[in-house]
Amino acid sequence: MKLTQPELDKLIDEVSDLESSFKIYHELMAWKVRRILLVSSPYDAWIMEEDGRLSEHIINEYRGLNLSHPPQLHWVSTAEEAFQRLEETKYQMVITMPRIADMDALAFAQEIKARDPDIAVVLISHSTLLDPAAFYGPGQARVIDRAFVWTGDTELLVAIIKSEEDKRNAPQDTKLAGVRIILFVENSPLHLSTILPILYKEVVGQTRKVLEGKLNEEHRLLVMRARPKILVAETYEEAVAIYRQFEPYILGVISDVEFPRQGVLDPRAGVDLLRMIRQDRFDIALMLTSVNPANRRYAEELHAAFLNKTSPRVREELHAFFIHSLAFGDFIFRLPDGQEVGRASDLRSLEKALQTVPAESLRFHAARNDFSRWLFTRTETLLGAKLRDLRVEDFEDIEAMRDFLVRLIHARRRARQRGVVVDFAADDFDLVTDFFKIGQGSLGGKARGLAFWLSLMNDHRSFRHKYKDILLDVPQTLVITTEVFDEFIQANRLGYLAEEDLSDQEISARFLWGIFPKWAENDLRAFLAQVRYPLAVRSSSLLEDAQFQAYAGLYRTYMLPNEHPSLERRLEHLIHAVKLVYASTYFQGPKAFSRRIGRRIEEEKMAVVIQRLVGERYGDYFYPAISGVAQSYNYYPFARMKPEDGIATIALGLGRAVVEGERTLRFCPRYPHIQPQFSSVDDILKNAQTHFYALKMGEDYHVLDITDSENLVRRNVSDALDEPPVQYLSSTYVPAEHRIRDTVMIPGYRVLTFANVLKYRQFPLPDILVDALELAKMGMGAEVEMEFSVDLKLTTKEPPEFAFLQLRPMTARAELGPVDITEEERQQAKCYSTHALGNFINREMRDILYVKPESFDIAKTVQIAQEIGRMNARLVKENRPYLLIGPGRWGTSDRWLGIPVRWADISGVGAIVEAVYDNFRVEPSQGSHFFHNITTQGIGYINLSEYDREHIDWAWLRSLPVVEETEYVANARLERPMTMKVDGRTHECVLLVDEA
Secondary structure (H helix, E strand, O other): OOOOOHHHHHHHHHHHHHHHHHHHHOOOOOOOOEEEEOOOOHHHHHHHHHHHHHOOOHHHHHHHHHOOOOOOOEEOOOOOHHHHHHHOOOOEEEEOOOOOOOOOOOHHHHHHHHHHOOOEEEEEEEEOOOOHHEEEHHHHHHHOOOOEEEOOOOOOHHHHHHHHHHHHHOOOOOHHHHOEEEEEOOOOOOHHHHHHHHHHHHHHHHHHHHHHHHHHHHHHHHHHOOOOOOEEEEEEHHHHHHHHHHHHHHHEEEOOEEEOOOOOOEHHHHHHHHHHHHHHHHEEEEEEEEEOHHHHHHHHHHEEEEEEOOOOOOOHHHHHHHHHHOOOOOEEOOOOOOOOOOOEEOOHHHHHHHOOOOHHHHHHHHHHHHHHHHHHOOOHHHHHHHHHOHHEEEEEEEHHHHHHHHHHHHHHHHHHOOOOEEOOOOOOOOOOOOOEEEOOOHHHHHHHHHHHHHHHHHOOHHHHHHHHHHHHHEOOOOEEHHHHHHHHHHHOOOOOHHHOOOOOHHHHEEEEHOOOOOOHHHHHHHHHHOOOOEEEEEEEEEEOOOOOOOOOOOEEEEEEEEOOOOOHHHHHHHHHHHHHHHHHOOHHHHHHHHHOOOOOOOHEEEEEEEEEEEEEOOOOOEEEOEEEEEHHHHOOOOOOOOHHHHEEEEEOOHHHHOOOOOOOEEEEEEEOOOOOOHHHHHHHHOOOOOOEEEEEEEOOOOOOOOOOOOEEEEEEEEHHHHHHHHHHHHHEEEEOEEEEEOOOOOOEEEEEHHHHHOOOOOOOOOHHHHHHHHHHHHHHHOEEEEEEEEEOOOOOOOOOEEEEEEEEEOOOOOOOOOOOOOOHHHHOOOEEEEEEEEEEEOOOEEEEEEOOOOOOOOHHHHHHEEEEEHHHHHHHHHOOOEEEEEOOOOOOOOOOOEEOOOOHHOOOOOEEEEEEEEOOOOOOOOOHHHHHHHHOOOEEEEEOOOOOEEEEEEHHHHOOEEEEOOOOOEEOOOOOOEEEEOOOOEEEEEOOOOOO
């Protein structure tokens, strides 16, 4: 019976509404292995550990596969210890070895199942001689759920964990979202242990690849939960049961030839299984596996793929099966005779190809259910399910089907693009779109964070509704993806610069000579033809905002007026800035950082974010009223503040003052009236912001160089007293009263206090930050940091704008267990602090670089930074990590607040101390990029105050032998390594030395 037009229209409307059911993906993978108890002899554990911590290996595997929430792994050596742990803590999985000191593995498994039948019990052996009879307890009840042979590769552990999760989640996830199933039938623990990890790596890798076209990072992370699940069967009966239970969702079946049927090894069990499935469903991909190459003939009879399990090409053959049979590759349009007539890699190209491919090709693929199978691999499970049940005969003719498919795919694409990243098309783009991208490469870390935040706000509209009189947004953004960077590097043969030791200026010069890809240049020309607002050109590298080892602040950002009457001149200026951002990938700072974390710089790729600059024009200058950085976790809480209350750092003008650690205002969003920097009139006068950054407007375009402040002007606040933001954010100091009044309507000296915002809440900045940080933390599942700007619209009647400029996870490092500090160690410490960051014990440092208190001169901090940089270069060559001690704020760009070192100047540092020198004390700058990178790397960061018992033993330090000394810096060296302990729970730090 033919489908009527209203019925077809209804199907399309349902697809258009699928985006609302995208929230289903939040409910997938509900059951997770969060804690694993490993029970083994110390010898077995040692073999598995080899050269590192097993838990760290698991975390690395998860990170490499872009999987979230790696489980915690706890080890005990006896059954008695295991039972005690199981009483105290909830575990989802127990992994046991055959050798346990006080109980055999079978009895141990029986006792666990008796206590909690829901715990998965897995046996891992170093021997391939495993007796399946040993898996069953009395009454043939299986007490060992699965057995594996240790292969020495932690990929196996990930596969074990994911296999158990898939088994538990499959019933619910198939019902909720139509998640696909791959059935894997294998009864040999050895072959299961070698093939299952390959299957999982392939499933996750291929799913990640096909998700590259998804619109933003939230789609990728959540839709990854809808990847095909792998269900393992060891017997014929178990395989048939799984197939019958999940038949509508089976994507493919990979089966051994020989395995048990009715309790006896059957040499044809796999052949019969695949034959039954082939007769049942023609569109399920099949693969037969065997150690006997002669069994290939059975696969050929069944039109199935074949895998020789003893072949050295197992991985390659499984990869080919995923690409061609399971349809993870491009959709290739063919005629019935096999001739290729078209190709599609994503929904957009599929929609385009469907309009032109020959009718016979369309009929050929529709009859084979190729469209639905291809959609299933792209996690478009609901869309694929709707197509799977449609036949050519349901339509008036093949052209009616073509029209329906084009409309259906187009409806789905439109639904997916609501509020997310849209591919930029020079001849067809809508300026109301918030987020565009050029190219099909990665968005990079910064752009991914923004796209995720857009999606998060779209899903939690109550946040925007709460502040309905304020525009909460991400400024209009165009991202040049890493595809353009790759092409630029390759076409201009610049890849060698990753290994060359050249100055930043020389690298920039070579990049500027490069030819920019013409197609990307045309897209930028089309964009600039419609856009005349000032632009921020920001880096967005792959690693820039990574949760581990983030490259924050190491690359360049440029601000462009974008107001020249000549389009070509504006385009030239923009491409020039993009090239300089590209060049910064290979600058000395990122290279030093890469060496520190053990990465190759050639692994890094650069996307570029071109964004509307938030603010207003005041005369010849453009700037926002407020810029800032907010963090959900405060490392240095004060008064009633708790660490989880967060911290914000704000400044007048562009955000450079904040991220470079200059003089700014810090406050807790929950307690904005508590301001340690402004505790008295004298403190306010001393700490208030006196300079700010603005973009110089005008048509006189000069050539940019590698400094990212070329178009920025560092203005005195006193020069902008008549400009609305300064008036709105200032109070007045009245010398005769030695008092500060929150008005600018009286004579006196203007002081930036932000009182209208923080004290009188005329603009609810603290409230927005509290809600935004809470939402972002919930969305990312980690502590977060965000950069923002505020345009108060003081000269117009438009609503004020709060713009989100960046969102990234804060430092997240694997915990290495508790670090305990005794009272005796506190008494003996050469340095003691209660304001330390990290959680570690460091016994690798014998060298100390310290700024000499007796010669310290705040006017010479630039020279001091240079002296430290030269000593650092020598110590790095000698492979000597060191302790760095000095005054004020490390890494600031304001030389009057501390030592303005850059990462390359201290790349070999092991720990850093901020000390008080003759009452020279500056608040730590938690919002700076320098601070972020230091803490990300787990480098100890110790702040010394003048209070309580905090101290450093200067007499001891001066008594140490000095191996090099300059005018301001000394390099002392100990005979034995120091011990530095930092307790992340209490933020205590002690520096201990062996004086024996």
